[in-house]
Amino acid sequence: MSHTRAYLAAASLLALAACGPDPQPQPKPATPVAIAPPAPVALPAPVLAGGAIDTAQYQAPASDQRTPDVIRAQVLLDRAHFSPGVIDGRSGENVRQAIAAYETSVGLPSDGVLDQAVFDRLTAADGAPVTMSYAITAEDVAGPFVPDLPKDLVDQAKLKKLAYRGPQELLAEKFHMTEDLLAALNPGVDFGQAGASITVAAISPTVLPEVVASIEVDKTERSVKAFNAQGRLLAFYPASIGSDDRPAPSGLLKVVAVAPNPTYTYDPSRLTFGDKQKKVTIPPGPNSPVGSVWIDLSEDTFGIHGSDEPAQIGKHFSHGCIRLTNWDALQLSKSVKKGVPVKFTG
Known part of the structure; x- marks a missing residue:
């Protein structure tokens, strides 16, 4: 062995x-763009999965514009087990590939574009809201956390655990989101406060x-x-x-x-x-x-x-x-x- x-x-x-x-x-294939500072997203909670979409907002291969429609698509793809990677509300190559794989699986032309036909197919199979309210628990904020996580491997080896840096990072990963999007959906929220209600992505089961x-x-x-x-x-x-x-x-x-x-x-x-x-x-x-x-x-x-x-x-x-x-x-x-x-x- x-x-x-x-x-x-x-x-x-x-x-x-x-x-x-x-x-x-x-x-x-598409050059990644820098993530802009958090800004509130006009996305009520819960958000319904169905309805028409603004196709002009996400047909570009990559965009620094965070939109509700892309958030909706990313959550639906995540729940269908066609992962877009991290849910960030921005179109990009990971989203394009997830759409293309989904299109192939359901017999649609595999162009990777989230047009209305693809979105209708996603929502026909899953009409649940794509966001939900979540009450931060005592366990979420209990830690231990490592706010100043070292980059050096020798310094990392001195720690007991390479834990999350804080509650915001824990909550973002728990719901498959970027910290940037979590902050945008919950402006002014203290993520270290147990009992606080926040808006998060309504993600898929683990298994x-x-x-x-x-x-x-x-x-x-x-x-x-x-x-x-x-x-x-x-x-x-x-x-x-x-x-x-x-x-x-x-x-x-x-x-x-x-x-x-x-x-x-x-x-x-x-x-x-x-x-x-x-x-x-x-x-x-x-x-x-x-x-x-x-x-x-x-x-x-x-x-x-x-x-x-x-x-x-x-x-x-x-x-x-x-x-x-x-x-x-x-x-x-x-x-x-x-x-x-x-x-x-x-």
């Missing part, structure tokens, strides 16, 4: 070599409706797709996959194990990035370089895992592994078992 496998079998701990905390910028029988990692499209035993697409996730320096694997691998709350071991003798000379073990937590869960693959040191930077998924390279948002990685991990084939294409 390898060092990595021993950790997994013993206590859901993890020693890694391929993945790292500093992903490189990744070119996109997929069926067991995953196979996984496809598309290195060109930068996506992960999960299929059932009949070959039907169950879920689509945007991903950060490999780099020129540390490419992702090729061919057919398989799932070996799933490790929740993994630790991350930085071992410079096994890495092709970084300039540290000291081997350190980073504690688990949502802000770990490998996020909240690790799906171990049959090629040593490679896996599908979460991320401490959900807004960067699909916009940066990884150091060989397959990065998803924490919630997408968790959803996939709960529906896979040892032996599930993982095919790398592209």
Whole structure:
């Protein structure tokens, strides 16, 4: 049993070599735009999923304009298990790819444009509100938090847990949102106050409706797709996959194990990035370089895992592994078992 496998079998701990905390910028078909400072969004709670949409607002491949229609589309796609990544209210490449995958699954032309026909198909299958009111709980604000989370791996190794920086980050990730959008939907709210009522995305259940029988990692499209035993697409996730320096694997691998709350071991003798000379073990937590869960693959040191930077998924390279948002990685991990084939294409 390898060092990595021993950790997994013993206590859901993890020693890694391929993945790292500093992903490189990744070119996109559409150039990402800077996120504007939070501004209130005219989006009442709850917002109904149905109705006409303003198609002019989101047909561009990327936009810094945050609109209610894009929020509605992102939540509906999330609930349909065609993840747009983080819900931010802005159109972009992750949203386009999620729409294209959804279109293919329902037999529509796969152009990635959220036209009225696609929106009508989404709302016909799911007419529930896309936002909801949520009362902040005592658990949400209890912590412990790490407000000044260090970037240096040696300093991170000194911590007990790579926890959230504060309640706002916890709540944003809990509802698959950016902190920016959470603040815009709730201007003036103190997210550290238990009992406060806030507007959040009405997200999907964690578990997929069926067991995953196979996984496809598309290195060109930068996506992960999960299929059932009949070959039907169950879920689509945007991903950060490999780099020129540390490419992702090729061919057919398989799932070996799933490790929740993994630790991350930085071992410079096994890495092709970084300039540290000291081997350190980073504690688990949502802000770990490998996020909240690790799906171990049959090629040593490679896996599908979460991320401490959900807004960067699909916009940066990884150091060989397959990065998803924490919630997408968790959803996939709960529906896979040892032996599930993982095919790398592209």
